[in-house]
Amino acid sequence: MSLLRQTARQLASCRRMAxxxxxxxxxxxxxxxxxxxxxxxxxxxxxxxxxxxxxMRGAVNLPGAPPLFRSLVGGQTRSVSTFAESYNKHVDxxxxxxxxxxxxxxxxxxxxVQLAEAPPAGEEDFIKELLSTRVPPGVDDAAYVKAxxxxxxxxxxxxxPLFTPEEAIKLLGTMQGGYNIQPLIDALDDPKLAxxxxxxxxxxxxxxxxxxxxxxxAKGGNAAAKEVxxxxxxxxxxxxxxxxxxxxxxxVFKVTGETNTDDLSPAPDAWSRPDxxxxxxxxxxxxxxxxxxxNKQIEELKTKGFPLAYVGDVVGTGSSRKxxxxxILWYMGDDIPYVPNKRTGGVCIGEKIAPIxxxxxxxxxxxxxxxxxxxxxxxxxxxxxxxxxxATRHGTDDVVSEFALKTEVLFDEVRAxxxxxxxxxxxxxxxxxxxxxxxxxxxxxxxxxxAPTGKGFTLAQKMVGKACGVDGVLPGTYCEPKMxxxxxxxxxxxxxxxxxxxxxxxxxxxxxVMQSFCHTAAYPKPVDVTTHHTLPDFIRNRGxxxxxxxxxxxxxWLNRMLLPDTxxxxxxxxxxxxxxxxxxxxxxxxAFGAATGVMPLDMPESVLVRFSGTMQPGITLRDLVHAIxxxxxxxxxxxxxxxxxxNIFSGRILEIEGLEHLKCEQAFELSxxxxxxxxxxxxxxxxxxxxxxxxxxxxxxxxxxxxxxYGDRRTLERRIASMQVWLDEPELMEADKDxxxxxxxxxxxxxxxxxxxxxxxxxxxxxxxxxxxxxxIDEVFIGSCMxxxxxxxxxxxxxxxxxxxxxxxxxxxxxxTKMDATQLTAEGYYSIFGKLGARMEMPGCSLCMGNQARVGxxxxxxxxxxxxxxxxxxKGANVYLASAELAAVASMLGRLPSxxxxxxxxxxxxxxxxxxxxxxxxxxxxxxxxxxxxxEIENWPTLMAELKAAKAKA
Ligand code: SF4
Numbered sequence: 011m012s013l014l015r016q017t018a019r020q021l022a023s024c025r026r027m028a029x030x031x032x033x034x035x036x037x038x039x040x041x042x043x044x045x046x047x048x049x050x051x052x053x054x055x056x057x058x059x060x061x062x063x064x065x066m067r068g069a070v071n072l073p074g075a076p077p078l079f080r081s082l083v084g085g086q087t088r089s090v091s092t093f094a095e096s097y098n099k100h101v102d103x104x105x106x107x108x109x110x111x112x113x114x115x116x117x118x119x120x121x122x123v124q125l126a127e128a129p130p131a132g133e134e135d136f137i138k139e140l141l142s143t144r145v146p147p148g149v150d151d152a153a154y155v156k157a158x159x160x161x162x163x164x165x166x167x168x169x170x171p172l173f174t175p176e177e178a179i180k181l182l183g184t185m186q187g188g189y190n191i192q193p194l195i196d197a198l199d200d201p202k203l204a205x206x207x208x209x210x211x212x213x214x215x216x217x218x219x220x221x222x223x224x225x226x227x228a229k230g231g232n233a234a235a236k237e238v239x240x241x242x243x244x245x246x247x248x249x250x251x252x253x254x255x256x257x258x259x260x261x262v263f264k265v266t267g268e269t270n271t272d273d274l275s276p277a278p279d280a281w282s283r284p285d286x287x288x289x290x291x292x293x294x295x296x297x298x299x300x301x302x303x304x305n306k307q308i309e310e311l312k313t314k315g316f317p318l319a320y321v322g323d324v325v326g327t328g329s330s331r332k333x334x335x336x337x338i339l340w341y342m343g344d345d346i347p348y349v350p351n352k353r354t355g356g357v358c359i360g361e362k363i364a365p366i367x368x369x370x371x372x373x374x375x376x377x378x379x380x381x382x383x384x385x386x387x388x389x390x391x392x393x394x395x396x397x398x399x400x401a402t403r404h405g406t407d408d409v410v411s412e413f414a415l416k417t418e419v420l421f422d423e424v425r426a427x428x429x430x431x432x433x434x435x436x437x438x439x440x441x442x443x444x445x446x447x448x449x450x451x452x453x454x455x456x457x458x459x460x461a462p463t464g465k466g467f468t469l470a471q472k473m474v475g476k477a478c479g480v481d482g483v484l485p486g487t488y489c490e491p492k493m494x495x496x497x498x499x500x501x502x503x504x505x506x507x508x509x510x511x512x513x514x515x516x517x518x519x520x521x522x523v524m525q526s527f528c529h530t531a532a533y534p535k536p537v538d539v540t541t542h543h544t545l546p547d548f549i550r551n552r553g554x555x556x557x558x559x560x561x562x563x564x565x566x567w568l569n570r571m572l573l574p575d576t577x578x579x580x581x582x583x584x585x586x587x588x589x590x591x592x593x594x595x596x597x598x599x600x601a602f603g604a605a606t607g608v609m610p611l612d613m614p615e616s617v618l619v620r621f622s623g624t625m626q627p628g629i630t631l632r633d634l635v636h637a638i639x640x641x642x643x644x645x646x647x648x649x650x651x652x653x654x655x656x657n658i659f660s661g662r663i664l665e666i667e668g669l670e671h672l673k674c675e676q677a678f679e680l681s682x683x684x685x686x687x688x689x690x691x692x693x694x695x696x697x698x699x700x701x702x703x704x705x706x707x708x709x710x711x712x713x714x715x716x717x718x719x720y721g722d723r724r725t726l727e728r729r730i731a732s733m734q735v736w737l738d739e740p741e742l743m744e745a746d747k748d749x750x751x752x753x754x755x756x757x758x759x760x761x762x763x764x765x766x767x768x769x770x771x772x773x774x775x776x777x778x779x780x781x782x783x784x785x786x787i788d789e790v791f792i793g794s795c796m797x798x799x800x801x802x803x804x805x806x807x808x809x810x811x812x813x814x815x816x817x818x819x820x821x822x823x824x825x826x827t828k829m830d831a832t833q834l835t836a837e838g839y840y841s842i843f844g845k846l847g848a849r850m851e852m853p854g855c856s857l858c859m860g861n862q863a864r865v866g867x868x869x870x871x872x873x874x875x876x877x878x879x880x881x882x883x884x885k886g887a888n889v890y891l892a893s894a895e896l897a898a899v900a901s902m903l904g905r906l907p908s909x910x911x912x913x914x915x916x917x918x919x920x921x922x923x924x925x926x927x928x929x930x931x932x933x934x935x936x937x938x939x940x941x942x943x944x945x946e947i948e949n950w951p952t953l954m955a956e957l958k959a960a961k962a963k964a
Contacts, residue, residue: 108291110350113152113350116155119145122137126159126172127168146350147184147188147349148216148511150511176203179206180210182194182210183206187214187218208235208241211238221438239442245451248425248453252425253421254421258394259394259404260319261311262386262389262390262391263311263320264322264386271329271333273294274333275334275336283333283501284508286333286337311388316391317342317357320358320359323383324655325359326360328877329582331370336505343375346427360379360380361381364688365688366594369595370596373428375423375427382412390403417457419458430610457488458612465748465750466745468746469693473693474577476575477576477577485615486612486615488612490608491608494521494573495521497525498564498600498604500542503541503581505581506581506601507545509601519605524549524557524571525554525556526564526567527558527560529854531852532852542559550721553724561827562827564582566827568585569674569675574740575589577591580592587681588674591692593611614663614690617659617662617689618665618754620754621758622758623759624759624760627913627917629763630894630895632893636766636776639686657774661688666692666694667745668695672694673703674703677694680692680694683796685877686877702737707934710942711938712733713943717941727948738958765896766778768892769890771888782890783905784906785905786870787871787901787904787905788904789820789869789871791822791873791874791875792898793855793858799830799928800926802894803834803925805895808918809843819901820866821848822851823851824855824856858873860884865884868884868885871887874894875891895912
C-alpha cells in the first residue's frame with residue numbers, strides 16, 4: 011500500500027476519532043446549525059462557528075459546552091490591556107530566564123480572537139502579530155480556535171478590522187495542516203478568494219484524504235482546484251524552496267569526545283523537553299573538556315557572524331532523543347515562519363553520528379555529515395562544500411576534512427525542511443500525477459535500491475520484507491515497512507503528542523500504539539502530573555492503548571503485545587522487540603509511524619552474533635549480553651576509546667543465533683542491550699515453543715487489561731485476535747543459509763567461565779569479574795527493563811540465605827511491572843528485601859532513567875540497568891553494569907566479589923533454578939485467568955475471519 015494511501019486511511023480514522031474536547035466543539039457547532047451530517051463535517055462547521063465571540067457566549071449555556079468556553083466567556087471579557095499586561099509579564103519572566111515566550115495556548119488564542127473583533131486602540135499590531143505568529147500549527151487546540159476564527163472571517167460570518175477575508179485565507183495557509191485545510195478548500199468555490207486559497211493549498215502538504223476533496227473539485231471544473239493539482243504534480247511546494255547552497259560557512263562549536271543524548275538533553279531535565287527554548291538551557295550543562303558555559307560560549311561564537319555547526323568526535327549516542335536534536339537546532343538552526351519555538355536546518359558534524367540521532371537530524375531538516383573532525387577546533391570558521399564533499403578553512407583552499415554524504419537524498423530532505431515533509435510531499439506529488447495521468451516525477455533524487463546479490467536474506471531482512479509486502483529487503487534499500495506496534499513513553503510522550511498534532515493526526519493508523527508512564531510516575535514534577543492526566547486520553551482517543559502511572563516499564567508491557575515477525579518502533583531507544591524487530595526512533599518519526607502506520611527506513615546491514623557451546627554454571631544471560639562487546643573488543647570490531655572509535659554494531663542490525671531455547675523474557679535482555687551497541691535493531695532466532703508459551707500468556711494478560719478498564723478496547727481486542735491467528739498456525743521466519751552479514755562474531759559459551767561486567771562509565775567497556783574484583787561498592791540497583799521476575803527471586807534467595815541484619819550498601823529494588831511487584835509480594839520477597847533495609851521503588855524505570863531518585867554523588871554502584879553513561883544514575887557516580895545475581899552478592903559484601911566467591915553463591919541458585927526463573931505466565935495465575943474468562947470479545951468470529959483473510963492475502 012502506498013504511503014499516501016496509508017496516510018489517507020489515517021486521516022479517515024482521524025476524522026472518526028476526535029478528542030473529547032473536539033467532539034464537544036463539534037456538537038456545539040451542530041446545535042448552531044453548522045454544516046451537519048458526519049462528525050467530520052460538524053467539526054469543520056465548528057471551526058467556522060467557534061471563533062465568533064457572540065456565538066461563544068451563547069454556547070456557554072449549552073449542555074456539554076467545554077470547560078474552556080465557560081472560563082473564557084462565562085465571566086467578564088478581559089480588556090486587551092489586561093491581556094497585554096498578563097502576556098507581557100510572561101514575556102518578561104521568560105526574558106529573565108534568557109528565553110522567548112511560550113507559544114499561545116487555546117485559552118489565550120480565544121481571548122485574542124475576541125479582542126481581534128474589536129481591538130482597543132493601539133493594540134492592533136500586537137494582537138495581529140500574536141495571532142499570526144505565536145500559535146502552534148496542526149491540530150493543537152490553539153490552532154483549532156485560530157483556524158475557526160480565520161475561517162469565519164473568510165466566510166464573512168465574523169468581522170475583524172484586523173483581518174480581511176483575503177488576509178484570513180493567507181494566514182490559514184501558514185498553519186500547515188489539520189483544521190486549516192477545509193476552510194481553504196471551501197474558499198476554492200469563492201470567486202474572490204479562490205486564487206488566494208489555491209496559492210496556500212499549493213504549499214500545504216498535510217492534505218491526507220482532503221486531497222480527494224480538491225481532486226473532486228478539479229474534476230468538477232473548478233479552475234483553482236485544477237491549478238492546485240497541477241502545482242502539486244509539478245512539485246512546486248518543493249521547487250519554490252531554495253536548494254542546498256554550494257557553500258555553507260559555519261563557525262565550529264566543537265565538543266570533543268563522545269556527546270551522548272543525555273549530554274544534550276539531560277534526563278533530570280526531561281520535564282522541560284516539550285518547552286524547547288527552556289530545555290535548551292540544559293544542553294551540555296555538565297562542564298566537560300572545552301565546555302564551561304555552553305550558552306555563553308554559543309553567544310560568543312555567534313558574534314563571528316555565521317551560523318554555528320555542532321562538531322564532535324562521536325555525536326548522539328544513547329537514547330533516541332528528539333529533544334537532543336531540538337536543543338542543538340534551537341541554537342544552530344533557523345526559525346520556521348509562523349511556527350513558534352521550533353527550528354529547522356542547521357549542520358551537525360561528527361566523525362561518527364549515532365544512527366538514530368542521524369535520522370532525527372534528517373527528520374528535522376538539519377544536514378548531518380560524517381567526516382573526520384580532528385582538524386577542527388572550537389571557534390574555527392569553515393566553508394563546507396556539500397556537493398564537493400570537502401570542508402576548508404573559511405575563504406581559503408586549506409582542506410580541513412573530506413566526506414561523502416550518506417545519501418544524495420539528504421539534499422532534498424534539507425530543501426524540503428526535513429525527511430518527513432519530503433516523504434509526505436513526494437507522496438502528494440505522486441498522487442496528483444497519477445490523478446492527472448502523468449508519469450512519475452523526475453524532480454526528486456531517487457532513494458537507493460540495492461542491486462540483487464543472488465543470495466538469500468537474513469532474518470531481519472525477511473521481517474522488514476514482510477512488512478513491505480516483499481520477500482526481503484537488502485541493506486541500502488530505502489523502504490517503508492508497516493509499523494504494526496509503536497511504543498511511546500512519558501518523557502518523550504509530550505513531544506510525540508506535539509509531533510502528532512503537527513502531523514494533523516486525530517487517529518492512529520498503526521495497529522497498536524501504546525503509551526507508558528514509567529519514566530516519571532515515581533517522583534513526578536507538576537508538569538509530569540499534568541502529562542499523567544492529559545496524555546492517556548490523547549492516546550486512547552486516537553485508538554491507542556494507555557497504561558497508568560505505576561504500571562511499570564514500557565518494554566515489559568509492550569513486549570507482551572507483540573506479534574512474531576512483525577516490525578515496529580518506539581520513542582524509547584530500548585524499544586527492541588524480542589520477537590519481530592523494532593527500529594527505535596526520535597519522537598518525530600515515532601509520531602509519523604503511529605499516525606501513518608509506516609516508517610521510512612534505509613535498510614541497515616546486519617552483524618551476526620552466533621553463540622555455541624553450553625552455558626557454564628553461575629553464568630547468567632546478562633553475562634552473555636556483555637560477552638558481545640567483550641568478544642567484539644577482542645576481535646578488534648569495537649574500541650572503548652572515543653577518538654577514532656570503532657563499533658561494528660553502530661547503525662547495523664544485530665542478529666543473534668544459537669540461543670533458540672531462550673524464553674522471550676530472556677531474549678529481551680539480549681535485544682534490549684542492542685541499544686548500548688548503538689545497533690539500529692536486533693533480531694533473535696527463537697524456537698516456536700517459547701513464543702507460543704509467551705503469546706498464550708499474553709492473550710490472558712490483554713484480556714485481563716480489558717477487564718481492568720484499559721483501552722482502547724477495540725485495539726486490545728484486535729491484538730488478541732491477531733495473536734490467536736498466529737497461535738492457530740504458528741509460523742516463524744528464518745534466515746536463509748546463504749544470507750550475507752557484514753561480520754560474523756562467534757561466541758563459545760564453554761569459554762565464558764566467570765561473569766562479565768561493564769566498567770564505569772561505558773557500556774562498551776566489558777571486563778571479566780577477575781579484572782575488577784575487590785572494588786568497593788556503595789550502592790546497588792536491581793531494576794530496569796533488563797530485569798524480570800526471576801532476577802528478583804534470585805537476588806532475594808541469595809540475600810535471604812546469606813545476609814545478616816542490614817546490608818552494608820544501599821540496595822534499590824524496582825520491579826519492572828506492577829504484576830511482578832504483586833507476585834513478589836505474594837511470594838514473600840518484599841519481606842526479605844524490606845528486612846534488609848532495601849529501598850523499594852515503584853515499578854518503573856527508577857534509577858535507570860536518571861531523572862527521579864538518584865544514587866549519592868560520586869558513589870560506586872553496581873546496577874542491572876541498561877547503561878552507565880557518566881552522571882546517568884547519580885552525579886559523578888561510577889557505575890558497573892552486571893547481573894542481578896552478581897549485584898545481590900555485591901550488595902551483601904560491599905565490594906565486587908572474586909569469581910570464586912561469586913560462583914559459590916551462584917551455584918546454590920542453580921539447584922533451585924526451575925522455581926527461581928519461573929516467568930510470569932498469566933495463563934497459569936488464577937486471578938488473571940478468572941478476570942480474562944469474563945471478557946467477551948464482540949464479533950469474535952468476524953474479527954478472526956477478517957484477520958485470517960488478511961493474513962492469507964499478505
Ligand atoms: S528501564 Fe531504563 S532503559 Fe528501560 S525503558 Fe526505563 S529508562 Fe529506558
